[in-house]
Amino acid sequence: MTMQPSNSVIYLKDYLAPAFWVEQVELCFDLSANQTRVHSKISFKRNPEREVDLPLELHGSDLKLISLNIDGGTLNDNEYLISDELLVIPKVPDEFVLEAEVEIDPANNTSLEGLYRSNTMFCTQCEAEGFRKITYYPDRPDVMAAFTTKVIADKDEYPVLLSNGNPIERGELDNNRHFVTWLDPFRKPAYLFALVAGDLQVVKDSFTTMTGREVALEIWVEPENITKCDHAMGSLKAAMKWDEEVYGREYDLDIYMIVAVNDFNMGAMENKGLNIFNSSCVLARPDTATDGAFQRIEAVVAHEYFHNWSGNRVTCRDWFQLSLKEGFTVFRDQSFSADLNDAAVKRIEDVAMLRTAQFAEDAGPTAHPVRPDHFIEISNFYTLTIYEKGAEIVRMIANLLGPDLFRKGSDLYFERHDGQAVTVEDFVAAMADVSGIDFSQFMRWYSQAGTPELSVSDAYDSDSQQYRLTIKQSTPATKGQEEKLPLHIPVKVGLLDAQGSDLPLILSEGEASGEQGDNSRVLHLRAAEQTFVFDQITNAPVPSLLRGFSAPVKLDFAYSQEQLLHLMRHDSDGFNRWDAGQRLALDALKAMICQFEAGHVPELGSTLVEAYRSLFNAQLSPAILAAMLALPSEAYIGEQYAVVPVDAIHACRKLARKTLAKALEAELRQCLTENQLPGDYRPTAKDIGKRCLKNTCLSYLMVLEHSDIVASCWQQFERSDNMTDVQAALVQLVHSNQDDKAKAALDKFEQEWQQDALVMDQWFQVQASRPHPDALARVKALMEHNAFSLKNPNKVRSLIGVYCNQNRVNFHSLDGHSYRFLADVVLELDRMNPQIASRLITPLTRWQKFDEQRQQLMQAELKRIAEADLSKDLFEVVSKALP
Numbered sequence: 001m002t003m004q005p006s007n008s009v010i011y012l013k014d015y016l017a018p019a020f021w022v023e024q025v026e027l028c029f030d031l032s033a034n035q036t037r038v039h040s041k042i043s044f045k046r047n048p049e050r051e052v053d054l055p056l057e058l059h060g061s062d063l064k065l066i067s068l069n070i071d072g073g074t075l076n077d078n079e080y081l082i083s084d085e086l087l088v089i090p091k092v093p094d095e096f097v098l099e100a101e102v103e104i105d106p107a108n109n110t111s112l113e114g115l116y117r118s119n120t121m122f123c124t125q126c127e128a129e130g131f132r133k134i135t136y137y138p139d140r141p142d143v144m145a146a147f148t149t150k151v152i153a154d155k156d157e158y159p160v161l162l163s164n165g166n167p168i169e170r171g172e173l174d175n176n177r178h179f180v181t182w183l184d185p186f187r188k189p190a191y192l193f194a195l196v197a198g199d200l201q202v203v204k205d206s207f208t209t210m211t212g213r214e215v216a217l218e219i220w221v222e223p224e225n226i227t228k229c230d231h232a233m234g235s236l237k238a239a240m241k242w243d244e245e246v247y248g249r250e251y252d253l254d255i256y257m258i259v260a261v262n263d264f265n266m267g268a269m270e271n272k273g274l275n276i277f278n279s280s281c282v283l284a285r286p287d288t289a290t291d292g293a294f295q296r297i298e299a300v301v302a303h304e305y306f307h308n309w310s311g312n313r314v315t316c317r318d319w320f321q322l323s324l325k326e327g328f329t330v331f332r333d334q335s336f337s338a339d340l341n342d343a344a345v346k347r348i349e350d351v352a353m354l355r356t357a358q359f360a361e362d363a364g365p366t367a368h369p370v371r372p373d374h375f376i377e378i379s380n381f382y383t384l385t386i387y388e389k390g391a392e393i394v395r396m397i398a399n400l401l402g403p404d405l406f407r408k409g410s411d412l413y414f415e416r417h418d419g420q421a422v423t424v425e426d427f428v429a430a431m432a433d434v435s436g437i438d439f440s441q442f443m444r445w446y447s448q449a450g451t452p453e454l455s456v457s458d459a460y461d462s463d464s465q466q467y468r469l470t471i472k473q474s475t476p477a478t479k480g481q482e483e484k485l486p487l488h489i490p491v492k493v494g495l496l497d498a499q500g501s502d503l504p505l506i507l508s509e510g511e512a513s514g515e516q517g518d519n520s521r522v523l524h525l526r527a528a529e530q531t532f533v534f535d536q537i538t539n540a541p542v543p544s545l546l547r548g549f550s551a552p553v554k555l556d557f558a559y560s561q562e563q564l565l566h567l568m569r570h571d572s573d574g575f576n577r578w579d580a581g582q583r584l585a586l587d588a589l590k591a592m593i594c595q596f597e598a599g600h601v602p603e604l605g606s607t608l609v610e611a612y613r614s615l616f617n618a619q620l621s622p623a624i625l626a627a628m629l630a631l632p633s634e635a636y637i638g639e640q641y642a643v644v645p646v647d648a649i650h651a652c653r654k655l656a657r658k659t660l661a662k663a664l665e666a667e668l669r670q671c672l673t674e675n676q677l678p679g680d681y682r683p684t685a686k687d688i689g690k691r692c693l694k695n696t697c698l699s700y701l702m703v704l705e706h707s708d709i710v711a712s713c714w715q716q717f718e719r720s721d722n723m724t725d726v727q728a729a730l731v732q733l734v735h736s737n738q739d740d741k742a743k744a745a746l747d748k749f750e751q752e753w754q755q756d757a758l759v760m761d762q763w764f765q766v767q768a769s770r771p772h773p774d775a776l777a778r779v780k781a782l783m784e785h786n787a788f789s790l791k792n793p794n795k796v797r798s799l800i801g802v803y804c805n806q807n808r809v810n811f812h813s814l815d816g817h818s819y820r821f822l823a824d825v826v827l828e829l830d831r832m833n834p835q836i837a838s839r840l841i842t843p844l845t846r847w848q849k850f851d852e853q854r855q856q857l858m859q860a861e862l863k864r865i866a867e868a869d870l871s872k873d874l875f876e877v878v879s880k881a882l883p
């Protein structure tokens, strides 16, 4: 019988349906910090589609088996086998009830997977394979069952006892204990199981669904956080309404609960009826949370809610299909945020993140397809590729179908597969069935890793009045995937005339969607090289390519500065207006970097300065103006190079900001004054845009360090009633050369907020990203601060994650000290929390992007890590990253 050794590779092609289905699960938890007893009663039925006589194999890890019986008869030791990962019972009937009792130790569970403690509460995280740390079970998403869960605990310590579904019974027991029993009538895989117990308080509300059913909404938090739930509750109600209106999806249970916990590996978890959230993704009050946090909460609350259909009612057959639920749900939450806020700004933010971080992942040693075909540890695949590139694939499908057909397709998908565990093919089949579109070539998006590159050239012929666009596509080889085939890529284009107006597009060669004469058409690129011909073009146009970022690709076209300025001023596509500005800025920065590397003093050309100056009079919304005034990040600039010139990028970007600040001081000052917001804080798109613009201006002006600006920055820090403005001012003070002010601000902030874990995360972040040479020493010192703990993922991310990913000049310092530091931390962390360790190591795995000296230093640390006894998680990442 199969006993999988550790670190073995699991392949998609080996998928087999389970040998047994589960009809019904009854669980009883008797909670205690170190000795929780879990009793399970599971009815199994042999799957007639698998071979007869297969043994029963259940997953289980870190469990102490107390008792085991089948249909009431206790099993002898020789009737089952136990390894670190499995319980195997060779001989079982075709239908039977298995009862097991196990003991687990939540208080020493630092992996934050399975049942664990966060502060004084108990909570769970079961996705992807955490349920096996709770009891023996077929812990795979295609095994779905109805769960009844009884939770028993001390009445005073744990007055609140929650699980999935609806509460059906509660009562008192001996020894000051009580219990609540929950029934979840919807069949679900074990990864959606949840349990919470603690001394919690609740904010209650309700939602009336489209068919008039009343759903109780509850947000459970530790008592000190009770004033921070309003925004999440508002977001939840907005998400429920939006999903009814846009997708026709109604909530199904009588109650929907959210619980906030401090110790959490990810953002949140969509457990059926009982979402468990990282407190950072649910708690907000104007004085404690920034606009960014408010928006993230809105998005994450919606994301988890949307999973109730895209993930829970219709789930994944196996973990290779992870993007089936995650890509689709990210697309849904992006659309929701776009509808509630400024759609162009939302698209800009999402694409900026994708192009910076997902493209880097796709070009690195852990690159994988949106549907991977093998893994060692599935936790390593909750990636930007699965989530964000997965969402881009769904976006392309939605754009190919158009809104009405896409809605029909999603209705068909949900209806056809309600209650099932399905595959990416099932999703695409529903879309194909309603539209008649052939997706066979498009499916390669799911199986090919790497970012496709488009190289576009054009030619205008005044005699024939024809304009030709020739597009070549290629996808670079990635680890284990040398050969790439051409993809079906939707390229949305427009053509601008000399006045900046869109020309009607009449296509005489090439496949496109839309009507002849439209201002934008979507070209269907299928071959490695293809030419598209536009007729009746009376003058050479300026092409606006990849409008709205219609496909997740890199696009190269030899734009002249004049063409970019033209697009930046006139493009009817908001995204491409912004992108033209980014291209112009990148060109200017690259020129500076060249000068810097040649030993010259770099200078920012006047074209960019004047282009930025003109933005102030361009009638842009504050949010768009802020986005257009921001230079590409150091990370994104680095992405443009085969070998990242770390120091040159930092120096040149800083100098460019200074040049812009000097030249545009008057405009920046005026804009700063005009965008002050008197009155109460509101996290509306309009106000967020204004605050963002104002703080963008402030950050430019602070480069000049004029005393009046420093004084007003201090005043903003000291007097603002909202964290957005306080934090923006704090960053400027701490990152300036005004050491006294920086220290004073940090001390004051610490004094005020030392009791608030989430606000202290910001305090750590500001210091971790400070680009001064003492940064590493400071990070090390802060690890000793009593608000820091290596056991808390938010703290690790805020201090160490931010330092290693955002403080590039220091992290890549040629002494190699930061590489050594990260390796040491990762080794220590791997023994506590493998998921966090294997994520934190990411910047070291990107050694290919750096010069020889840095490569050697980074590789040496990876080798040192590889020699230790590692978790599966870290082993998989490090072994991929080693040369």
Ligand code: B3K
Pocket (backbone or CB within 6 Å): 127, 128, 266, 267, 268, 269, 270, 303, 304, 307, 326, 379, 382
């Ligand atoms: N589905 C969860 C992810 C849990 C990952 C655990 N390793 C969050 C989300 O995407 O909604």
Ligand code: ZN
Pocket (backbone or CB within 6 Å): 303, 307, 325, 326, 329
């Ligand atoms: Zn999700």
